[in-house]
Amino acid sequence: MIELFGISVSTQPIWLTFKVAVTTTVILLLVGTPLAWWLAHMRSSFKIVLEALVALPLVLPPTVLGFYLLIAMNPNGALTQFLRLFGFEGQLTFSFTGLVIGSVFYSLPFAVQPLMHAFEALPMRLLDAAATLRAGVLDRFFTVVVPLARRGILVAMTLTFAHTVGEFGVVLMVGGNVPEVTRMVSIAIFDHVESLEYAEAHLLSGMMLLFSVAVLMLVYGINRRFAVKVG
Amino acid sequence: MLKGDLSLRQGDFQLESGTFELETTGITVLFGRSGSGKSTLLRAITGLDKHTHGTLYFNGERWQDGKWRLPTPRRDIGFVFQDAALFPHLSVRGNLEYAVRRAPSGGASLNELAERVGIAHKLDQSVTTLSGGEKQRVAIARALLSRPRLLCMDEPLSALDWRAKGELLPLIEELARETGVPILYITHAPIEVERLAARVVFMAAGRIERIETLREALERPDSPLFDEEGPVSVLEGRLGVPNEHGLCAFGEEGERLWLAPPTHSTDGRPQRLRILARDVSLALDDPSRISILNHLPVSIERIEPVKEGRVTVATRTAGGQLLLAEITPWSLARLDLVPGRLVYALIKSVALME
Numbered sequence: 336m337i338e339l340f341g342i343s344v345s346t347q348p349i350w351l352t353f354k355v356a357v358t359t360t361v362i363l364l365l366v367g368t369p370l371a372w373w374l375a376h377m378r379s380s381f382k383i384v385l386e387a388l389v390a391l392p393l394v395l396p397p398t399v400l401g402f403y404l405l406i407a408m409n410p411n412g413a414l415t416q417f418l419r420l421f422g423f424e425g426q427l428t429f430s431f432t433g434l435v436i437g438s439v440f441y442s443l444p445f446a447v448q449p450l451m452h453a454f455e456a457l458p459m460r461l462l463d464a465a466a467t468l469r470a471g472v473l474d475r476f477f478t479v480v481v482p483l484a485r486r487g488i489l490v491a492m493t494l495t496f497a498h499t500v501g502e503f504g505v506v507l508m509v510g511g512n513v514p515e516v517t518r519m520v521s522i523a524i525f526d527h528v529e530s531l532e533y534a535e536a537h538l539l540s541g542m543m544l545l546f547s548v549a550v551l552m553l554v555y556g557i558n559r560r561f562a563v564k565v566g
Numbered sequence: 567m568l569k570g571d572l573s574l575r576q577g578d579f580q581l582e583s584g585t586f587e588l589e590t591t592g593i594t595v596l597f598g599r600s601g602s603g604k605s606t607l608l609r610a611i612t613g614l615d616k617h618t619h620g621t622l623y624f625n626g627e628r629w630q631d632g633k634w635r636l637p638t639p640r641r642d643i644g645f646v647f648q649d650a651a652l653f654p655h656l657s658v659r660g661n662l663e664y665a666v667r668r669a670p671s672g673g674a675s676l677n678e679l680a681e682r683v684g685i686a687h688k689l690d691q692s693v694t695t696l697s698g699g700e701k702q703r704v705a706i707a708r709a710l711l712s713r714p715r716l717l718c719m720d721e722p723l724s725a726l727d728w729r730a731k732g733e734l735l736p737l738i739e740e741l742a743r744e745t746g747v748p749i750l751y752i753t754h755a756p757i758e759v760e761r762l763a764a765r766v767v768f769m770a771a772g773r774i775e776r777i778e779t780l781r782e783a784l785e786r787p788d789s790p791l792f793d794e795e796g797p798v799s800v801l802e803g804r805l806g807v808p809n810e811h812g813l814c815a816f817g818e819e820g821e822r823l824w825l826a827p828p829t830h831s832t833d834g835r836p837q838r839l840r841i842l843a844r845d846v847s848l849a850l851d852d853p854s855r856i857s858i859l860n861h862l863p864v865s866i867e868r869i870e871p872v873k874e875g876r877v878t879v880a881t882r883t884a885g886g887q888l889l890l891a892e893i894t895p896w897s898l899a900r901l902d903l904v905p906g907r908l909v910y911a912l913i914k915s916v917a918l919m920e
Contacts, residue, residue, distance in 0.1 A: 460651040463614045466638040467645035468712045469668040478664070482655040 342534045347515055348523040349542075355431070355519065356499040359438040363446035363495050364488075366439070371450035390444050397441065397504025404437050404509050429511045434519070437509040438499045445494040453487020454480070489557045497550040501543070568716075570622035570630065572610040581606040581772045583620070588777060590624075590716060590748035593739075593762045597753060597790065598769035604752045607769065608718050611750065612645060613638040624716065639668075644709030644717040644747070648725055650701035652693040658704055659689040665711040673713050683707045683737065699730030706738070710745060719751045723758065735761055736830060743835075756791040760784075760800050760840050766791070785888055787870045787878060797843035797878050797890045802836050805918070813859075816916075820884035823860045825916045837918055843878055845914040846891035850901055852910045860913040864889055866905050869898065879903060881911060 336343050374385060392400055407414045408427035414436075415427050427433040457480060465475045481488065503521040510517030512526065520539055527536040569587040573580070581603045588594060596604040610618040613635045622630035629636045652661050662676050680686045683703040688696065693704065702722055709717055722738070723731045739762055742749050751762060759766055759780065766783045768775040768790055783789055784800055792798060803817030805828065813824040816839060823839070852861050864881035867888075871877075872895050879891045879898070889911055903909065 458651070460647055460649070461653060463638075464645060464647060464651040464653075465664070466614065467612065467643055467714075467718075468665045468708070469639040469642075470664075471637070471639050474668075479653060 339538055342538045344527075344535045344538055345523070348518050348520045348539075351431075351517075352500055352519045352521075355434050355438055356496045358435050359442055359499045360446075360492055360496045362435065362439050363442060364492060367443065367446035367450055367491065367495075371447045372454050374447070375451045375454035389447050392441050393444050397502065398508055400441060401437065401505040401508025404433075404440065404505065408433055408436065408509065428509060429513055429517055431516065434506060434510045434517055437505045438502060441502055441505045442495045442498045445498045446491045449487045449491040449494065450484070453484035456487075457483055486557055490554055493550055493554050493557070497547065500546065567626075568611070568622070568624050570620060572607065572618060572620040572622060572630065574606055574610045574615055574618045576606055576615070576617075579603065579606060579772065581610060583607055583610070583772075583774050586767075586774050586777060588767065589765065590750075592764035593742050593749045593751050594765050594767060595751045595753060595759045595763040596767045596769060597756075597759055600754060602769040603772040604754075604769050605720055606772070607774070608720055608750060608752060612643050612718055613641055614645075642713070642715040644712050644714030646702070646705045646709050646717070646719040646722045648721045650698075650705040652696075652701055652704055652708070654692075654694055656693070657689070658685060658691055658693055658696070661693060661704055661708050662689075662711055665708045669712045674710070676711060679707045679711055682741070697730070698726050699734060702726065702730070702734060703737075706741065710741065710747070714747060717747045717749045719749060721752050721754070724753070724755070738762065756793050756798065757840065759791055760798060761838060781888070785880075787880070795842055795844075796876075796892055799841045799843065799846075799888055799890045801839040801841060801883070801887050801889065803839065804834055805832050805837055816918075818885055821862055821887065823862070823913065823916055825860075825918065828918050832918075839916055839918060841889065841913060841916060843890035843892035844876075845916075846889065847912045847914070848879060848881075848891050848893060848897070848901065848903065849910045849912055853912070856912070858912045858914060860916060862889065862911045862913070864909060864911045866903055866907045866909060868905055869903065881909070883911075 337346050370389075374382060374389070377385070405428060406412065409415065410426045410428070415423070418427070427436065461479055461483070462475050465479050470478060501521065503525070506517070506519050507522060510519070512518055512522050518526070520543060524536050524539045524543070527533070527539065567588065568590050570583075571585045572583045575581070579601070596607060598604050609615045610620075611622065613629065616635070618630060618635060619633050620630060621632075624641070629641060653664065656664065659676070662680065666676055674682070677686065680689055683706055685700060685703050685707065688700060693701065696704065706722070719738070723734055726734065735758065742762075751758075753759060763780045765777060765779045767777050768783075780800065783791055784798065787797070789797075801817065801821075801823070803821075806815035808814050808827045812827065814827050816823045816825055816837070825839070828837075852863070862883055864883050867880045867882050869877060869879050875894065876892050877895050877898050879893060881889050881891060883889055891911055901909075
C-alpha cells in the first residue's frame with residue numbers, strides 16, 4: 336500500500352502493470368522486428384492481408400479480441416495443449432502468462448507499424464554497400480539497420496509499453512480481476528469506481544494521466560530529435 | 567576471368583546474359599542505354615540479388631550455381647554506387663573504418679588512401695556535409711580499403727558536375743593502375759568508355775550483345791559508342807615535353823601530333839587522344855600554308871556508305887592506328903578517294919582526355 340494526499344491505494348496493480356508492460360515490450364521487440372522487416376520488404380499482394388491482420392487490434396473492440404483469446408487459451412484449448420508439450424503447467428487464462436499473451440496481441444500494431452515504417456525508409460543500397468564490405472546478416476543488422484532505424488525502434492518500444500499499461504478490455508476478458516494476480520491498474524480504477532471509492536480512483540487515474548502525457552511527449556521528442564539527424 | 571551465364575528477373579525486366587567469358591584485368595566497361603540491364607547484370611555478378619540464377623565463376627571459384635550463390639560478403643568485391651551509399655550515421659573516418667575492420671590485413675592504410683583520394687582533411691566530418699564529388703571519393707576509398715579482388719562501379723560519375731567528373735576520371739584511371747584491382751565499370755557515356763576501357767561489354771535488352779576490346783569497338787562503323795557527336799577515334803601515344811611554343815609532341819615519328827600540355831603529370835605513360843571524325847579533313851597533298859598544325863600521312867582503309875549527307879572515311883596512321891574522317895560525298899568524288907590511297911589527315915582540334 337502507498338499513501339499519497341492522504342489516500343492509500345494498493346501498489347500491487349501498479350507493480351503488476353509494470354511487469355506485464357515490460358515483458359510485453361521485450362517479447363514484441365523480439366517478435367515484431369523480424370515480422371516488421373518481412374512485411375516492409377514483402378512484394379506480394381498478400382502483404383495487404385497481413386498488414387490488415389496486424390492492424391486489427393486497432394479497430395476491433397478489445398472484448399472481441401479478448402473473447403477469442405479466452406477461447407483459444409482455455410485449459411483444454413489448442414494453445415494450452417501445445418504449451419503443455421513443452422512442460423507448461425497451470426493455465427493460461429486468469430494468469431500472468433495469459434495477460435502477457437493477450438497484451439502481445441493487443442499491442443502488436445504499436446510495435447510493428449513504427450518498425451515497419453522505419454525499415455521501409457531505410458535505403459537498401461546501404462545494406463548492399465555493407466554486404467560488399469564483408470558485413471554478414473547480423474553484422475549489417477546491428478551496424479546499419481539498428482542505428483538508422485533507432486527512431487522507429489524507440490517509438491515502437493515506448494508505444495508498446497504505454498499501450499500495454501493502458502489496456503482494459505482484453506485484460507479483463509483474459510485475466511479477469513484476480514487480486515494480486517491479474518488486477519492491473521485500469522481494472523483497479525474500474526473496481527474503485529464500482530465501489531464508489533472516488534478518491535482512490537482519482538489518485539490512480541491522475542497517475543495514469545501524468546504517465547500518458549509523459550510517454551507521448553517522449554515519443555514526439557524522439558521523432559523530432561532523430562528526424563533532423565537521420566532523415 | 568569471370569565466366570558464366572546469369573539470369574535475373576526484376577519487376578518487368580528480365581536479364582538473360584547469355585554465356586559470357588570476361589578477361590578481368592584492367593577496366594572492363596559495361597555499356598548500354600538505360601534499361602539495357604547493365605546494373606542488373608552487376609547486381610547478379612555481385613550476388614546482391616537473391617533471385618539470381620545461372621552459373622558464375624570468378625578465377626575458377628564458384629560464385630553462382632543454379633539457385634545457390636556465394637554470399638556477397640564472401641566474394642571479396644568492392645562496390646561504388648552511383649550515389650556513393652555512404653553510411654549517414656558515421657563520419658568519413660567511420661565509413662572508412664567500417665571497411666578496414668572487416669578486410670584482410672595489409673595494403674594501404676586508411677590515412678594513406680584518404681590522402682591518395684584527397685579527403686584526408688575531411689576525415690572527421692559527417693558524410694552529409696560532403697559535396698557529390700567528395701562523397702564519391704570516400705566511396706572509392708572505402709571500397710579499396712576492403713581490399714577487393716574485383717571492384718564494381720555503377721555509374722560513379724553520372725550524378726556529378728563536369729568539374730568533379732574531370733577530376734575523378736583520372737583518379738579512377740590512376741587507382742586502377744596503382745592497385746591492379748580489376749574493375750567492372752558501368753556507364754552510358756561514350757567519353758568515359760573511350761577514356762577508361764580496356765574492353766567493353768555491350769548490353770541491350772537484358773542481354774550481353776558482344777564483348778570487345780575498345781579498339782575493336784571503335785573500328786565498327788555502327789559502333790554504339792558513337793553518339794550525337796558522330797564517329798570518334800581514339801589515338802594512343804606518349805606525351806613529350808612542351809616545346810618553345812608551349813605545345814607537346816604526342817606519339818611516334820610519322821604520326822606525331824602537337825597539343826596543349828596536360829594539367830596534370832602523365833609520367834610518360836601512354837595517353838589517349840579522342841578525335842571526332844568531323845574534326846578531321848582529308849587532303850591529297852600536305853598543305854604547308856595553313857593554320858592547322860596537325861597533319862598526318864594516312865592510308866584510306868575503307869569508305870562507309872553515305873549517311874545523312876556525310877561519309878565516314880576510315881584511315882590508318884603510319885603506326886597502324888585507326889583515324890576516322892567525316893567528309894561530304896562531293897569531296898569524296900572530287901578528290902577521287904578510294905581505299906588504299908595515301909592522303910593527309912588534317913586534324914582541327916585535339917585534346918588529351920582529361
